[in-house]
Amino acid sequence: MTERKLKLALSVYGVGGPGQHSLWKDPRIPKDASIDIRWYIARAQQAEAAKFDALFIVDSQFINATYPAHYLNRLEPLTLLSAVATHTTHLGLVGTASSTYNSPFNLARRFGSLDLISGGRAGWNVVTSFDTGTSRNYGLEEHLDYATRYGRALEAVEVVRGLWDSYEDDAFVADLERGVFLDPEKLHALNHRGEHFRVDGPLNLSRSKQGQPVIFQAGVSEEGRNLAAQVAEGIYAPGEDFESAVEYYSDVKGRLASVGREWDDLVILVGATPVIASTDAEAHRLAREIHEADNDFDRKLAAFGRAFGAYDFSSLDLDAPFPDLTAQAERGGRTRAARIIERAREGGLSLRETVEEFTQYTPSPFIGTPTTVADTIERWFRGRAADGLNLRLRTPDDIDRFAGEVVPILQERGVFRTEYEAETLRGNLGLKLPENRHTVERELAGAVA
Numbered sequence: 001m002t003e004r005k006l007k008l009a010l011s012v013y014g015v016g017g018p019g020q021h022s023l024w025k026d027p028r029i030p031k032d033a034s035i036d037i038r039w040y041i042a043r044a045q046q047a048e049a050a051k052f053d054a055l056f057i058v059d060s061q062f063i064n065a066t067y068p069a070h071y072l073n074r075l076e077p078l079t080l081l082s083a084v085a086t087h088t089t090h091l092g093l094v095g096t097a098s099s100t101y102n103s104p105f106n107l108a109r110r111f112g113s114l115d116l117i118s119g120g121r122a123g124w125n126v127v128t129s130f131d132t133g134t135s136r137n138y139g140l141e142e143h144l145d146y147a148t149r150y151g152r153a154l155e156a157v158e159v160v161r162g163l164w165d166s167y168e169d170d171a172f173v174a175d176l177e178r179g180v181f182l183d184p185e186k187l188h189a190l191n192h193r194g195e196h197f198r199v200d201g202p203l204n205l206s207r208s209k210q211g212q213p214v215i216f217q218a219g220v221s222e223e224g225r226n227l228a229a230q231v232a233e234g235i236y237a238p239g240e241d242f243e244s245a246v247e248y249y250s251d252v253k254g255r256l257a258s259v260g261r262e263w264d265d266l267v268i269l270v271g272a273t274p275v276i277a278s279t280d281a282e283a284h285r286l287a288r289e290i291h292e293a294d295n296d297f298d299r300k301l302a303a304f305g306r307a308f309g310a311y312d313f314s315s316l317d318l319d320a321p322f323p324d325l326t327a328q329a330e331r332g333g334r335t336r337a338a339r340i341i342e343r344a345r346e347g348g349l350s351l352r353e354t355v356e357e358f359t360q361y362t363p364s365p366f367i368g369t370p371t372t373v374a375d376t377i378e379r380w381f382r383g384r385a386a387d388g389l390n391l392r393l394r395t396p397d398d399i400d401r402f403a404g405e406v407v408p409i410l411q412e413r414g415v416f417r418t419e420y421e422a423e424t425l426r427g428n429l430g431l432k433l434p435e436n437r438h439t440v441e442r443e444l445a446g447a448v449a
């Protein structure tokens, strides 16, 4: 058995996403970073030089003027990643796309194309969409409820995977002598009839050398965990602290056996925001400074509305009890919203107190000198809180510092790779190559006959 190795992805927020709202003010960040493809290519090349597994692009399709800077003006993930693909060779390219607001045929085609363009490095981060207002950009009055959204997500992944297997790997014989381009026996329609989708297929695209793009998932509710156990090969998990990350890790991995999957069929990456300095005290001072730069009450109040369907709290009495927003939370970020509502009710908190409590300074576990940060990462990795990290590094300097000072320690300790193991994302993540289902069937039939 090959030794288990840490996985690292880089999550890039051009001018500043959640928790990094004021990043755009940093002199090292061009004000148009979120729409500058050269910015993303350069960050991807930094990540690739450090032997990271992947570049990770999050997404949303709803904004109002209060949203984080990066959300206001941003490139569409697959378009972005296709351009990055042509300037990198080994780095995985994971794009977020909503199963709620896309048709599976379209998703299969776009991610299948990225997988071919990149030579087998594509990944799809399946989200059901956090921002409920997205529905009104797609002709729906209301965001779909949880059960429908997650039911649709599962069926969408099944359809997309079925479409990706439309061609067996040796379908294109291109035999000049016989004048045969395609072996029609190796082309398969899907003829899917489900609760949410009717899709005939086939897809007009062959498979890449990793077989199929890697399926990621991000979502922490019961429904999200079940979806992950059923279909995800990678997870982007919150990872707030060691104990809750261990609980999440063992809970989700524990669900795999009941659906016939093994522990190593799923790689869990937790989100991490390292702050590194030459002493632990200096790093903590810096982390506090970053928090304070974002610590404006009106901005926090506006951001707070996001989990409640972009609810506008600004006209409410700040000192009245936290309002009953159960209905608004039902369809969006229910997991976080439920925690907020419960805590406000239990503690008898006002709106102001609730906002202050949930936005108070909670230091990331990954703060300190390079050695301290490497120690923490190793503890999380060996302690099965994570298989890897999705690093929300803020500036190019921060990426350089992590790559130049933390990565070598992890390599020396045998935790992280010194060379890529493979050319594909699947290969580097240590995931199995999915054989084409029709080839498997043919071989099984042949063995029986």
Ligand SMILES: Cc1cc2nc3c(=O)[nH]c(=O)nc-3n(C[C@H](O)[C@H](O)[C@H](O)COP(=O)(O)O)c2cc1C
Pocket (backbone or CB within 6 Å): 057, 058, 059, 060, 096, 098, 126, 127, 128, 129, 130, 131, 218, 219, 220, 221, 222, 223, 224, 225, 236, 237, 238, 271, 332, 333, 334, 335, 336
């Ligand atoms: C770490 C993490 C990252 C996420 N990233 C995105 C994202 O980029 N875009 C999006 O629409 N939703 C994103 N989601 C939201 C999920 O798709 C999901 O809709 C939301 O979390 C509510 O479901 P849940 O209660 O299962 O978490 C993310 C969730 C988590 C936990």
